[in-house]
Amino acid sequence: MASDASTPPVARQISLRMVMEAVLHQGPISRAQIAKMTGLSKQTTSDVVRELEERGWLRERGRTQGAIGRSALTYEINDRAAFVLGIDLGGTKIRMAIADLKGIVVQEEEVPTDHRGGVHVLDQIADLARRLAAAAEIGPKALRLGVMGTPGVVDSTDGSIQVAPNIPGVDRIDVIGGLKSRLGFDVAIENDINLHAQGEQWQGHGAATRSFVFIALGTGIGMGIIAEGKLLRGARGAAGEIAYLPVGGDPYDPRGFTLGTLETAVGSRAILQRYRGYGGTAASNVREVFAALAAGDEAAATAIDETARLIAPAIVAVNAVLDPEVVVLGGSIGVRLELFERIRHYLARCGHVTPRIEVSLLGNRAALVGAIGTALSQLHNSLFGLDVTTGGLSLPIVEGRISA
Known part of the structure; x- marks a missing residue:
């Protein structure tokens, strides 16, 4: 970075941060533009850019185009540096x-x-x-x-x-x-x-609110909580484990102790068992249950309707405790509009305050988006x-x- 060996480490880190932030926001960008954006001196900016370029984090992109004066080199993030x-x-x-x-x-x-x-x-x-x-x-x-x-x-x-x-x-x-x-x-x-939840917070329905919950329904059911813009983990990291809500079945039944009462009632295994219990024979997994529903299978319609009826009270319970601005539904099953519409129907019938619910904008990639975003955040920060x-x-x- 700067040639002055006495530069304090904190000041060096701040300079690095400011330059990287400017390039991330505005790149390709010239050294003069970086100095203007950051308030750093031209010499400090040149030293920082030179070091970041030597270390492989920045690279030359081209030159500025202007009617007056000489053109200047522009820099961008070297996307393949890490x-x-x-x-x-x-x-x-x-x-x-x-x-x-x-x-x-x-x-x-x-x-x-x-x-x-x-x-x-x-x-x-x-x-x-x-x-x-x-x-x-x-x-x-x-x-x-x-x-x-x-x-x-x-x-x-x-x-x-x-x-x-x-x-x-x-x-x-x-x-x-x-x-x-x-x-x-x-x-x-x-x-x-x-x-x-973090993926949805960055780029989904949660981007416009500071308090929301993300309920994922697939093989099982779980919930992520964003409260005042921050992820709520709980004392033991188990905040949002709504699979264990005493809803949808008998909480004293030991058959629900492992997976949880609610998950035992609404997870993918439960949906398939429910479908077969109502006489359905055309499906061997939940995806095929929804295909049967689209084909007019009465057993599939009844199974999905009953699943929605069991999920709605759980959302009401979450709403009563956390008061989120929005409840986002995701997961391979939670994003199905057929289920979403039935849940909304039952929500209107089982509580005097109907929470706003939405289907995830990220679909079944929300967790992957959250993982990549978190990894990038940790890498950039480190x-x-x-x-x-x-x-x-x-x-x-x-x-x-x-x-x-």
């Missing part, structure tokens, strides 16, 4: 994406989750990450950080997975250590629904003292991609 890994680990599938420093997704893939669970899933994640990196022609040291969303309860102090009923064995192994040893870089672990998601530098979604 990459992050986003992982959405689910009970039935794994979604993974690699994004560059600007947030552009360069490779993405979805595969079925190894049903054996435990270390087999860690091996699967590592193999998939290497395959994506090779396809994107990314060197082994270019991937710098990963964030993985996982179902269940994640300990906020050490990132360990405490409860994960849909993925056997991962709550009995050192997932963080296992991934680092396999991948060669740090991977932070977050509850997948929290990442859903490198430059710059938080790109909470410091006014949100990452907009363009055609399903995250971009700066």
Whole structure:
């Protein structure tokens, strides 16, 4: 950076941050424009830009075009200087994406989750990450950080997975250590629904509000809570575990102790069992139940209607406790408009205050978007003292991609 060795580390970090922020916001941009935006001296700006360019974080883009005076070099973020890994680990599938420093997704893939669970899933994640990196022609040291969303309860102090009923064995192994040893870089672990909520906060219905909840319905059911602009985790990281709400069944029935009373009543397994209980024979999974519904199958219509009737009181309970501005529904099942309309119908009948509900704008990619955004935020902050998601530098979604 500056040639003056006495420059205080804090001042150096602030200068780095200011220059990187200017280039992220306005790049391609000249040194003179950076100095004007940041208030740094021209000499300090030149020193910082030179160091960032030498270290590979910035690169020349072209020259300014003006009618008066000489043209000047412009600089932009070197998007291939570093990459992050986003992982959405689910009970039935794994979604993974690699994004560059600007947030552009360069490779993405979805595969079925190894049903054996435990270390087999860690091996699967590592193999998939290497395959994506090779396809994107990314060197082994270019991937710098990963964030993985996982179902269940994640300990906020050490990132360990405490409860994960849909993925056997991962709550009995050192997932963080296992991934680092396999991948060669740090991977932070977050509850997948929290990442859903953060993705929606940045680029969905939550972007316009400071208090909302994201309810994901798929294999199971969970909720992420954004209160006054911040993710609410709870004392043990279990805030939002609405699967265990005593709604939709008998809370004293031990059959609901593992998955939770509500999840036992409205998860994908319950929907399929309900469909078959009403005499349906045309479906072997929930997707086929919705296909049967579209074909006019009466058993499918009854099963989806009953599922909505059970979900509505849970939303009313959430609304009474948290008073969110909006309830966003997501997950592979939660985004289905057929279910959404039935839930809205029952909400109007079971409470005097009907909360506003919306279907996620990000669909089933919300957790992946949240994972990539969180990874980029942590990487930028660790490198430059710059938080790109909470410091006014949100990452907009363009055609399903995250971009700066």
